[in-house]
Amino acid sequence: MSDYIVLVKQVPDVSQITDNAFDPETGTLIRTRLASVINELDTQALAFANYMRRISNDDKAKIIALTMGPPMAEEVLRYCLSRCADKVVLLTDRALGGADTVATANPLAFAVRKIVKEFLNNNGDYFVVCGMQSVDGDTAQVPPQIAEELSLPCIAYVTGAEFKNGRFEFTRIISGGSQVVAAKKLPAVITVAKYEYPLFATFFGTRWAYKTEVIQWGNDDINATHIGVQGSKTAVIRVFPPGKSTRKCEQLSNVNDLAKVLVESFKSDNGDSAKAGQSQAARYVLPTRRASLFERNFEGTIKEQQDYKVLTNTLNELGIKKVNEIDDVTRKKILSAVEERFHKRALEDMINGFTLTEPAFKGEVWVIAEHNEGEVHPATFELIGKARELADSLEAKVGVCLAGYDVESMTKELTTAGADNIYVVDDKLLKVFDPTARRKAIADAISTYWPQIVLCAATPQGRMLAPMVSYSVGCGLTADCTGLDIRDSSRRGDIGLLLQTRPALGGNVMATIRTKNSRSQMATARPGVLKRIPPDPSRQGKIINHKVEFTEDDVSLKILKTELGTGDVNFDAEIIVSGGKGVQSRDNYEQLVGALCNGLSKKLDAQIERGASRAAVEQGFVERAHQVGQTGTSIVSKLYVALGISGAIQHMIGVANTETIVAINSDPNAPIFKQCDYYVVGTVEDVVPKLVQALEEL
Ligand SMILES: Cc1cc2nc3c(=O)[nH]c(=O)nc-3n(C[C@H](O)[C@H](O)[C@H](O)COP(=O)(O)OP(=O)(O)OC[C@H]3O[C@@H](n4cnc5c(N)ncnc54)[C@H](O)[C@@H]3O)c2cc1C
Numbered sequence: 001m002s003d004y005i006v007l008v009k010q011v012p013d014v015s016q017i018t019d020n021a022f023d024p025e026t027g028t029l030i031r032t033r034l035a036s037v038i039n040e041l042d043t044q045a046l047a048f049a050n051y052m053r054r055i056s057n058d059d060k061a062k063i064i065a066l067t068m069g070p071p072m073a074e075e076v077l078r079y080c081l082s083r084c085a086d087k088v089v090l091l092t093d094r095a096l097g098g099a100d101t102v103a104t105a106n107p108l109a110f111a112v113r114k115i116v117k118e119f120l121n122n123n124g125d126y127f128v129v130c131g132m133q134s135v136d137g138d139t140a141q142v143p144p145q146i147a148e149e150l151s152l153p154c155i156a157y158v159t160g161a162e163f164k165n166g167r168f169e170f171t172r173i174i175s176g177g178s179q180v181v182a183a184k185k186l187p188a189v190i191t192v193a194k195y196e197y198p199l200f201a202t203f204f205g206t207r208w209a210y211k212t213e214v215i216q217w218g219n220d221d222i223n224a225t226h227i228g229v230q231g232s233k234t235a236v237i238r239v240f241p242p243g244k245s246t247r248k249c250e251q252l253s254n255v256n257d258l259a260k261v262l263v264e265s266f267k268s269d270n271g272d273s274a275k276a277g278q279s280q281a282a283r284y285v286l287p288t289r290r291a292s293l294f295e296r297n298f299e300g301t302i303k304e305q306q307d308y309k310v311l312t313n314t315l316n317e318l319g320i321k322k323v324n325e326i327d328d329v330t331r332k333k334i335l336s337a338v339e340e341r342f343h344k345r346a347l348e349d350m351i352n353g354f355t356l357t358e359p360a361f362k363g364e365v366w367v368i369a370e371h372n373e374g375e376v377h378p379a380t381f382e383l384i385g386k387a388r389e390l391a392d393s394l395e396a397k398v399g400v401c402l403a404g405y406d407v408e409s410m411t412k413e414l415t416t417a418g419a420d421n422i423y424v425v426d427d428k429l430l431k432v433f434d435p436t437a438r439r440k441a442i443a444d445a446i447s448t449y450w451p452q453i454v455l456c457a458a459t460p461q462g463r464m465l466a467p468m469v470s471y472s473v474g475c476g477l478t479a480d481c482t483g484l485d486i487r488d489s490s491r492r493g494d495i496g497l498l499l500q501t502r503p504a505l506g507g508n509v510m511a512t513i514r515t516k517n518s519r520s521q522m523a524t525a526r527p528g529v530l531k532r533i534p535p536d537p538s539r540q541g542k543i544i545n546h547k548v549e550f551t552e553d554d555v556s557l558k559i560l561k562t563e564l565g566t567g568d569v570n571f572d573a574e575i576i577v578s579g580g581k582g583v584q585s586r587d588n589y590e591q592l593v594g595a596l597c598n599g600l601s602k603k604l605d606a607q608i609e610r611g612a613s614r615a616a617v618e619q620g621f622v623e624r625a626h627q628v629g630q631t632g633t634s635i636v637s638k639l640y641v642a643l644g645i646s647g648a649i650q651h652m653i654g655v656a657n658t659e660t661i662v663a664i665n666s667d668p669n670a671p672i673f674k675q676c677d678y679y680v681v682g683t684v685e686d687v688v689p690k691l692v693q694a695l696e697e698l
Pocket of ligand 1: 132157173193460579580581582583612613614615616627628629630631632633643644645646647648649650651654664665666667670682683684685
């Protein structure tokens, strides 16, 4: 009999952002001005737990909801009680505030232990069920880190479950397809990526929810080891508004204009759109190589940066060129010159900072290689390109950690892509990707060689593996970075830090984050965000075999079925026409996508291919090999036409580097309209035939 502990979170409602939610001076979002709601994916996780209880015919199974947050987070627990939860626990304590993912996962895991002991009679047959990620943090790191703290298997990105032969079999999303797996032993953590059968509250349920006790615990009740700001391993050092999209986002009101745009976009050179999101930061130079020690690639709050500038200007005015020229008298002079601006303590910190020239972290810059059936994932090459740039500025080497079975054949390609050293962990038990076994291999290599930076792809595999690895080696991790730069940070003179910039709060703000209390700085980046460097076949690399002992117990999952897209699809074509769930049926997909492909091929001398969203593939409109996106194929076509596609981040990642994006969607508020160049509001059934005719008449 399985019980269920469902993790829920109260989050700001990023779907209802009004103008007054932004600070007029800084342009950043003020979180307190947004309404608070239950994280949508957590409602799906709750419904999923209820579904698991139902399909296993287990009336006695308990569902216990757990949240961590301020007292007002009680609201989300009442939501759970009114639907299906039997008991709810609120973990609330000021000491828990300001936590990053490590300092969130840790107390939650300790609370899970206490729930199991006190409410589940130490029953080891339970599932921790979580939403894949929350809309505010958006990292997907907390559930795998909870699994790591509790030493449990983690099944991420679950979309379905069946109860067969006394156990659950889960369908989950993987790169390139889907997989059916079961946990080898329980308990286990699962993260729900999609379960679209919401639970509704009954009148009786709502009344009961408001009468039932919400159990409250503080940290003294659970004795977690990493909590709050102190226990966090990352710190936000700057928040700023996101840059404007470089896409045109122009609405067209008739199909004749749309036909013209399709033809002209294909013929013109519109390469700039594709360059969105790339970091343009100047190359970092170590302090000892700079013309002046007072020159710092300084990053911090705007006030800190301004203070620093005031100090260097004052030093200039006083004619001071070297740190050892700053004696007590000069300090006094500087202080009186800048007194209005900052205090003695801040000045001391900055002056002491000048004496530091050694980077705060030491070691190589590593990339965790992702691969499948002897093929390296393209995102790994992109990360090596970035690692090369970072390592060159730090005068360090690039290492690649390659764990698997019989992987030697991939080492050459990794070297030509930019790696100096390849750390190979080779074992039969690593043949098929298992998160726990792979984590053991990589964590062991990291804690042996201690690279200063570790980069991992933000693919479904990497977004599960990296949090487990980082938690296991006790290091901070930043998810889905769009910018990775080396900078000196803080007035205390931290030299050569990896500054990790990422979108937060549903892309409404950008945050720059640094690692703290860690030996390695770890980050993930989404596929397509970084650029690979041209391969250099003359490069020579070193292979270092790193031995790790594995037993069958290190493998946590039974893989029952894997479905990967195969087929002859030419995604190098210049034009891709994709159909989404909005095309409604396989017949419509054939007719509409087919007709537009034909219409365009008659007009333009171009290679044209059909694409699809993941939802369209799941609906059976077209074979999986046609899927575009994070877990499908990333494309770089000249023209991308999206029919009935909403514009989910996982889809748009795959088309970020296309030159022109055109969208047709019946919803005037479709998110894709903010991420494309031209769009038409209308149904595909209506617009596409008219568009084909307009193309003919052009
Ligand atoms: C880990 C993970 C990986 C993923 N990887 C991918 C991936 O690689 N690729 C991918 O595509 N998705 C991926 N997804 C799924 C993604 O989150 C979205 O669910 C998916 O992209 C939605 O597809 P869609 O836009 O076709 O469907 P929906 O989001 O359902 O949108 C359908 C759209 O069609 C419009 N519409 C409806 N009727 C009509 C009509 N008659 N005419 C015109 N418009 C109409 C609607 O307004 C809506 O905007 C992934 C998800 C996860 C969790």
